[in-house]
Amino acid sequence: MSDEEIQDVIVVGAGLSGLTAAISLQQRGYSVRVLERRPVAGGLCGSTTIDGYQFTLGSNDFGSAIKRYLQQLGVDLEFEQNQTVFYCGREKYVLPATSRTVFDLLRHLPDTTRVGRALRNPDIGNKFDYVGQFLDATVRNKTFRDFLSLPSYVAGHSPAAHRFDLFRQIYSKNPDYGYHELCAPADGPQAITDAMTARFAELGGRIEFDTDVLDVRQTDDGKLVTTSQGTYRTKHLVSSEARTGNHSVRSSLEIGVLHIATRPDVPFPAGVHTVGYLPSGVQNWLGQLDDGVLPDQFGFHAFPCVTTEEYRSFNAYFYYPRGVEEFDSRTLATVEEYILKELARLIPGFGSRVLFRRSVSPAQFKKEHNLRRVSIEDILPLGVEKPSVHDKETDTYYVGNTVGPVAYHACAAMYAALDAADQLASANPLA
Numbered sequence: 001m002s003d004e005e006i007q008d009v010i011v012v013g014a015g016l017s018g019l020t021a022a023i024s025l026q027q028r029g030y031s032v033r034v035l036e037r038r039p040v041a042g043g044l045c046g047s048t049t050i051d052g053y054q055f056t057l058g059s060n061d062f063g064s065a066i067k068r069y070l071q072q073l074g075v076d077l078e079f080e081q082n083q084t085v086f087y088c089g090r091e092k093y094v095l096p097a098t099s100r101t102v103f104d105l106l107r108h109l110p111d112t113t114r115v116g117r118a119l120r121n122p123d124i125g126n127k128f129d130y131v132g133q134f135l136d137a138t139v140r141n142k143t144f145r146d147f148l149s150l151p152s153y154v155a156g157h158s159p160a161a162h163r164f165d166l167f168r169q170i171y172s173k174n175p176d177y178g179y180h181e182l183c184a185p186a187d188g189p190q191a192i193t194d195a196m197t198a199r200f201a202e203l204g205g206r207i208e209f210d211t212d213v214l215d216v217r218q219t220d221d222g223k224l225v226t227t228s229q230g231t232y233r234t235k236h237l238v239s240s241e242a243r244t245g246n247h248s249v250r251s252s253l254e255i256g257v258l259h260i261a262t263r264p265d266v267p268f269p270a271g272v273h274t275v276g277y278l279p280s281g282v283q284n285w286l287g288q289l290d291d292g293v294l295p296d297q298f299g300f301h302a303f304p305c306v307t308t309e310e311y312r313s314f315n316a317y318f319y320y321p322r323g324v325e326e327f328d329s330r331t332l333a334t335v336e337e338y339i340l341k342e343l344a345r346l347i348p349g350f351g352s353r354v355l356f357r358r359s360v361s362p363a364q365f366k367k368e369h370n371l372r373r374v375s376i377e378d379i380l381p382l383g384v385e386k387p388s389v390h391d392k393e394t395d396t397y398y399v400g401n402t403v404g405p406v407a408y409h410a411c412a413a414m415y416a417a418l419d420a421a422d423q424l425a426s427a428n429p430l431a
C-alpha cells in the first residue's frame, strides 16, 4: 500500500516513547501517523498470554514521574504505589525506606557516612570511574556492599564495568523521574499503553500495525518512508529506533524470564510489587555472569503480573551469562529449580501453589515478540553521554532510551519523547 497524503509527522514505533511523542504532537495540532512493526502497541510495556495465563512482557514498575507525563498527555490512569523488598544474604531491605530500614542502616553507620560523602562530594566521588572501585574503597560490610550493588544488578552490569557517574546520577533529582517512589497500574503495564493508544485515537491520530519501517529518504518536500506495507510521505520524522553514535556501547547482560502461574491464594506480601534476592558476593557473581559463566548462586527478582479468580501470575527476571542466549535443557531445569526453591524459601507457601511455569530465553523473547533490542542499560565509554534527541544530519527526532538525559528506563524514554516533541514543534511551528 502507498499513501500519497503527506503527514506532518510520522512516528516509528508504538512503544511508550513513540506513543508519548505522537500524542504530544497530535495534541498540538500536527497530523501524526505511527508505524509499528508488531501487531500491537506497547513495545516492552505490554503483556503476553501463554497457555491462557497473562504475563507482563517487560517493564512493570515505574518512577512516579510517569503520572505527571501521562497527565500532560491527557491520559487518565490510576497507579498504585508499592514497596520493593530485596533480600541480601540474611538482611532484608525495604524500599522506599521504612523506619525499620533506617534502623537497619544504622548498623552500617560508618559505611553509610563514607558512602554519603562520596555521593555528595565531587572531590571524593570523582576519584572513582566504576562502581566496583567505589564499593571496594568505601564499604567494609560485605552485606551492605551487596545491597549497594543493587543499581548495578538492576542495570544488568557487573559493578566493575558500571560507570560510577551513572550510579551517582541515580540519586540526582534532575530530571526527577521519581524512581524512589515506584508505582504501577493495578491492572499491569498494558493498561498504560492501552490508555495511550485510546487517547491518541481520540485526538484523531492513526497507528498502522504490522508495518516495519525499512528505509527513510530525504525528498524536496520532506521524507519518503519505505515500509513492509508500502511507502508514506511525511514532513517530519520521529523514531524510536536506537540512535547509534560513533562510540562503542556495552550492552547489559541479557535478561531471562521465568513465567510462573500460581493459585490465587498464594501468600505474596500485600503492598509489595517486587521481591528480589541478591545472594552474597554480588560483585563476584555479576562478574562471573559478565565473563560468560553461570554462577552456582545468582540474583533474581519476581513480581506479580495479574490476579484473577483462577490464578495469579508472576515474572521472575534473571540474567543470562554474557554471550549466552539459550541454555541447554539440563542447565535450564537447574536454573528454574534454583529460582523456585529460593522463592519458596523467601515466600513460605509459594512453592506449593505453583500451577504452571515456563521460561523464555533472550533468544526466544526476541523471536516471539519481534522486539530486537532488549538491553536494560547501555554503557557508553567514560566521559561520553547519550546523544541529544535531534539528529541534525538526517533531521530525525529520536525518542527512547538511546537519547536524552541519563538513565535507561520507561520514564527516561518518555522524558526524551516529550523533549523531542517540544523541539520538533518549536523548530517547525504549524502555519
Ligand SMILES: Cc1cc2nc3c(=O)[nH]c(=O)nc-3n(C[C@H](O)[C@H](O)[C@H](O)COP(=O)(O)OP(=O)(O)OC[C@H]3O[C@@H](n4cnc5c(N)ncnc54)[C@H](O)[C@@H]3O)c2cc1C
Pocket: 012, 013, 014, 015, 016, 017, 018, 035, 036, 037, 038, 041, 042, 043, 044, 045, 057, 058, 059, 060, 061, 062, 063, 211, 212, 213, 214, 240, 241, 255, 370, 371, 374, 375, 376, 399, 400, 401, 408, 409, 410, 411, 413
Ligand atoms: C525486561 C525489561 C524490563 C524492564 N522493566 C522496566 C521497569 O520495570 N520500569 C521501567 O521504568 N523500565 C523498565 N524497562 C525499560 C523500559 O521497558 C523501556 O525504557 C521502555 O519500554 C522503552 O520504550 P520505547 O518505546 O522507547 O521502546 P520499546 O518499548 O522497545 O518500543 C519500541 C517500539 O518501536 C517498534 N519499532 C522499532 N523499530 C521499528 C521499525 N523500524 N518499524 C516499525 N516499528 C518499529 C517496536 O516494535 C516497538 O513496539 C525494562 C526493560 C526490559 C527489557
